[in-house]
Amino acid sequence: xxxxxxxxxxxxxxxxxxxxxxxxxxxxxxxxxxxxxxxxxxxxxxxxxxxxxxxxxxxxxxxxxxxxxxxxxxxxxxxxxxxxxxxxxxxxxxxxxxxxxxxxxxxxxxxxxxxxxxxxxxxxxxxxxxxxxxxxxxxxxxxxxxxxxxxxxxxxxxxxxxx
Numbered sequence: 001x002x003x004x005x006x007x008x009x010x011x012x013x014x015x016x017x018x019x020x021x022x023x024x025x026x027x028x029x030x031x032x033x034x035x036x037x038x039x040x041x042x043x044x045x046x047x048x049x050x051x052x053x054x055x056x057x058x059x060x061x062x063x064x065x066x067x068x069x070x071x072x073x074x075x076x077x078x079x080x081x082x083x084x085x086x087x088x089x090x091x092x093x094x095x096x097x098x099x100x101x102x103x104x105x106x107x108x109x110x111x112x113x114x115x116x117x118x119x120x121x122x123x124x125x126x127x128x129x130x131x132x133x134x135x136x137x138x139x140x141x142x143x144x145x146x147x148x149x150x151x152x153x154x155x156x157x158x159x160x161x162x163x
Contacts, residue, residue, distance in 0.1 A: 018043035032127035038118035077147040096140040
């Protein structure tokens with residue numbers, strides 16, 4: 001579910017890449033100002049703006065998928081590795097769940113601008129929700145990559161030392 005949803009969002013986001021939005025919807029999330037948001041919205045065709053609205057609507061469902069998946073994966077990997085990994089997995093597992101409400105508010109601010117036009121307040125709100133959301137996601141991703149690496153290393157170590 002996570003992989004399919006992520007792939008679809010990435011596919012739809014290709015419609016949003018423009019000179020004003022080189023990173024598609026992420027550029028819009030991080031615009032932070034009336035001028036930048038306005039430039040991004042104006043750079044998108046009617047079809048691209050419709051795609052942006054569709055992405056934001058779908059993202060309300062997606063924000064239940066990715067934090068849950070990352071949280072569960074962090075907790076399970078931490079438990080599997082034990083010790084400090086388990087504690088870090090629990091903390092990371094709870095930590096990433098805070099991304100969901102930030103993402104929901106960010107979506108609202110972006111939809112508001114897509115429907116009513118660029119807004120300095122909405123652009124700032126989206127930015128200040130996107131920054132911690134991305135930070136939470138980055139920390140969670142880093143933990144998962146390190147934990148998977150540790151799990152693989154431990155598994156390979158056990159295979160070579162087994163009689």
